[in-house]
Amino acid sequence: MSSKLLNKEDVNKALEKSLSDIFENDRFKDMLNVMAHANNYSLNNTILIVAQKPNATQVMGFNDWRKMGRSVSKGEKAIKILAPYMKETEMEKIDPATSKPVLKEGKPVIEKVKFPVGYFQVNVFDVAQTQGKEISNVNDFIKYNMKNDEYIEKVYGDYKKFLTETKGLEINEKETEKGVGGSYNRVTNEIIVSVNENRNNTEKFHVLIHEYAHSLLHHKDSEMKNLPRGHREAQAESTAYVVSQYYGLDTSDTSIGYIAHWAKDMKVAKKALEEIQVVSSTMIDEIDRMQKENIKSFYVDQSKSYEEAKKHLVDYHQLSEKVFNPKNKQETRLELINKENGYILSGVIEYNQKEENHYIRTNRNLIEPLSEISKEGNLAVLNIEKELDQLKEFSLHSRIPEHYEVVEVKGAYIIQSSNGQDVISKSFSNKDEADEFYKRSSMAQALHKNTMIEKDKHHDQLKDNIQTVRQDIREQVNTSVSEYINTYDKKKMFRPTGTHGVTIGWTLLKNPHLKTVGDLEKFEKENKLNPSYRDLGEALGASVNENSKKEKMKVLVVEEEYEKTQ
Incomplete structure (x- = not known):
């Protein structure tokens, strides 16, 4: 087309x-x-x-x-x-x-x-x-429940009662001939479900759907009642297959014959499919309405996470409740951490008129539901970067090295705030993995702040002390980079200077396999022609040279102190 x-x-x-x-x-x-x-x-x-x-x-x-x-x-x-x-x-x-x-x-x-x-x-x-x-959606929630035989026994029983009371059907469970799972009698409007041919409630449910499809499509007043038997059976079994698939029930034994005849006439085929879709949608709607309390509980849980997230932002992070006024047009931005991988990102709180709730749009242009920052969500809030279009003071920002620590809880390790109220990581089975996450996240946070202060259009609000803020953030970057590398490189103490920590830090974040100065030097040689790393060699040289001077000074001081004691 x-x-x-x-x-x-x-x-x-x-x-x-x-x-x-x-x-x-x-x-x-x-x-x-x-x-x-x-x-x-x-x-x-x-x-x-x-x-x-x-x-x-x-x-x-x-x-x-x-x-x-x-x-x-x-x-x-x-x-x-x-x-x-x-x-x-x-x-x-x-x-x-x-x-x-x-x-x-x-x-x-x-x-x-x-x-x-x-x-x-x-x-x-x-x-x-x-x-x-x-x-996570309601259909998955219902599918999970349907795997329980007691649950599907109740759904099967409730559906039989519903069809009897509202559709004028007579539904009975009886013994049948071998190979006959059920039947529909259009004269008496009776459905029979076999008690000897169906092994469990799932099979009885499948048969009930099949025979109910016959009653909707092929009843005594239907224009389709005299269609070939194969056509009618294919329609009923296809309907049962669709409904069973929707609820995640086993359909491996389903065999649909006759459809080869439909292939000879596309008008007939399309008409048959239209009927299957209408009837299966009718059944799904009826069965879902029977489970409305369970479905309601799913949405209550979803809403609960949303409300928990709003409360957490207002109570713990002191975010103004005005932010959640649907008429608010001023931007509010959060500094977030992904608990799974430690990535730091910005998220703007926006209002969705159609859904009538708030969500987060990240600087990677992904949409995250607000519930993701609830206790069970995959995001944690580190700081309020901007509230109602007012840039927050950087001195108020929570820094991971100062406000969070690796804590053991029931044999697992997490990164938690010092007051124990905020967890910003998944759980780790050993302390080394938790320490790795902690140090990489500290580095990522410092680099994120550096990017924000350099690019943010509103940083003129800090014009009186912008140079001090810049210097403070660069110091955070250099400290976090040196602490990360010195964890793995014990031979010499490494310390970036000036803006070189930014270059080295981003290289480390983008390439998690790089751990030591030697790793970085080898990587720089292999990527000399890559524009993304053109400043890496200079950054490493300046950092290492500075450290060499410091090491020499330390040696001289130690020697002088030693001579004084002789």
């Missing part, structure tokens, strides 16, 4: 070709899988997704992934789906009861109406094409 606006004929040709490819390449189960996992898309877009990425499980647009804290991996090819192009026009309002124009004071009422005039392509991506924050 081209990038121009597509008309209905273009779309139908593309869909027919994609659907034909699905059948010819034996991807019918892929179609059902995507229908189960990406059930928020129309059938047409589901067909297009399967044709381009048959193993897709969760599909969203670029910006939606960013809001979830994930980014599309470099080099990934977008999945092209369709969105209608709507045009607005003025028309006479028609009374649906009389099919005549609505009149007011004898004149027709005019209303604005939107209608599609064509379709344009939209780029979406599967979760496998993205990277970033792990996603």
